[in-house]
Amino acid sequence: MGLAVFRGRDGRDHALTGSFGGCSGCRGNRLYAWDLGDPAKPALTDSLVLDARVVGDVVVNAEGTLAVATRQQSESRRDGVVVLDLADPAHPKVAADYFETVTGGVQNLALDGTTLYAVNSGTADLHVIDLADPREPREIGRWGLRERPARHLQDVAVRDGLAYLSYWNDGLVILDVGGGDRGGSPAEPALQGAFRYTIKIGREEFGNTSTAAPHTNRAGKRYVFVGDKIMPARLDLDRPAETAGWVHVLDVSRPGRPLEVARWEVPGAGVAALRVQGDTLYAA
Numbered sequence: 001m002g003l004a005v006f007r008g009r010d011g012r013d014h015a016l017t018g019s020f021g022g023c024s025g026c027r028g029n030r031l032y033a034w035d036l037g038d039p040a041k042p043a044l045t046d047s048l049v050l051d052a053r054v055v056g057d058v059v060v061n062a063e064g065t066l067a068v069a070t071r072q073q074s075e076s077r078r079d080g081v082v083v084l085d086l087a088d089p090a091h092p093k094v095a096a097d098y099f100e101t102v103t104g105g106v107q108n109l110a111l112d113g114t115t116l117y118a119v120n121s122g123t124a125d126l127h128v129i130d131l132a133d134p135r136e137p138r139e140i141g142r143w144g145l146r147e148r149p150a151r152h153l154q155d156v157a158v159r160d161g162l163a164y165l166s167y168w169n170d171g172l173v174i175l176d177v178g179g180g181d182r183g184g185s186p187a188e189p190a191l192q193g194a195f196r197y198t199i200k201i202g203r204e205e206f207g208n209t210s211t212a213a214p215h216t217n218r219a220g221k222r223y224v225f226v227g228d229k230i231m232p233a234r235l236d237l238d239r240p241a242e243t244a245g246w247v248h249v250l251d252v253s254r255p256g257r258p259l260e261v262a263r264w265e266v267p268g269a270g271v272a273a274l275r276v277q278g279d280t281l282y283a284a
Contacts, residue, residue, distance in 0.1 A: 002058035002069065005036065008089030009064060012037045014045075016067055016084075016092070018055035031055050031069050031082075033092055045090035051076055059111040060086070066134055067092060068116055070106040071099075079105040081118060083134050098137040102127055110158040115186045117156045117163060117177075124153045126165060126175070128186050143189040145170055157224075159214040162192060162255055164224055169207035171196030172226050174255050181256070195258040199228065201244055206230045208245070213274035213281070214252070222252045223261075225281055227271025245270030247283055 002018035013036040021029045033046040053073035060067045067084040080099025084092040104122010111117075116129040116137070125144030129137050145151045145167060152168040161179015164172060176184030176192040184190030198205040210229040216222050226248040249262040266283075273284040 002056050004058040004060045004067065006060040006064045006086075006089070008086065010089060012089070013039075014064075014089045015042065016058045016060065016069070018058050018069060020054050029053065029055065031058070031084075031092070033090060035090055046092065048084075048092060048094065050074075050082055052079075057106075057108045059109045059116075061111050061113065064089065066095075066111070066114070066131065068109055068111055068131075070109060070118075071097075072105045072107075078103055081106055081109070081116070081129075081137075083131060083137060085134065095134040096137050098129065101139045101142075107153075108155045110156045110163070112158045112177075112186075117158055119153050119156050124151050126153065126156055126163065126189070128177075128189070130186075141185075141187040141189060143175060145173070154209065155211045157212050157214055160216075160222075162214070162252075163189065164212040164214055166209045166212050166226070168209055170194075171207055171209050172212055172224070172250070172258065174252070174258065193252075193254075193256040193258055195226070195248075195250060195260070197248065197260070199230065199244070199246060201230065206244075208270075210245075210271060211274050213276050215276045215281075217279065222255075224250045224252050224258070225274050225276070226250060227274050227283065229270035229272055231270065243268060243270040247271055247274070247281070 005015045015034040017032045030047040035043040051074040052071040056070040058069045078099040083096040085095045106118045108119040114131045118127045128141035130140045155166040157164045163175040172195045174193040175189040176182040180192040182190035208228045211227045214224045228245045230244040247264045250258040275282045
């Protein structure tokens with residue numbers, strides 16, 4: 001489930017966590033707020049009950065004033081996102097509930113300033129939503145692959161005007177949303193580059209691009225770490241699942257032509273999420 005750690009307006013560290021549950025009003029349908037003033041003893045400060053069986057991804061803007069959480073498998077069947085006001089970070093308040101163009105369910109999010117990038121499970125497209133007025137979200141753009149009817153968009157990350165889309169068996173897709181050279185913008189994303197790959201396991205080949213984390217090193221060189229998550233076609237409850245996956249290191253100094261310069265594997269483990277902090281990469 002989603003986890004977002006941020007510095008609040010009160011100067012303290014806070015966290016928001018999503019959850020997975022079974023019915024409206026149960027603990028699993030809540031978004032939880034935590035005070036991390038003492039990292040050894042996180043303190044629960046509040047929670048919000050949302051119309052959802054899954055409160056999945058959670059993102060917070062750089063200023064720590066605005067958050068967005070996904071709302072999946074709602075009883076009203078109007079899945080979408082919930083926009084949260086963090087004026088009091090210990091006690092988030094709902095600013096808006098947006099579902100109009102994303103009723104198919106939102107799997108993952110990226111928040112860049114007041115622009116929200118949402119992975120729509122229903123359309124397999126990237127939906128771009130303007131949150132300049134947090135109480136009146138509105139969709140301003142959309143982009144998706146058209147070549148493969150069976151396409152699947154898994155995740156999105158945005159940095160320096162480029163959006164990195166993890167498009168499962170279609171690999172990594174890079175969009176110009178204002179920082180590239182293809183004339184793109186949040187309202188009209190433009191294809192900047194792509195990197196498609198397959199991993200051979202036995203007689204089968206997989207892509208399964210599941211997540212990406214852009215990073216600029218101390219020398220100013222741009223990279224993106226790409227993870228894939230390969231699960232067995234059938235799960236046997238009597239034996240551990242044989243999973244697989246790699247972290248691919250791509251040089252994106254020329255984002256129109258990504259170049260793989262390294263890869264790293266943990267045998268028997270797929271990559272569900274990646275985060276970069278300083279010069280350290282964390283892989284789940």
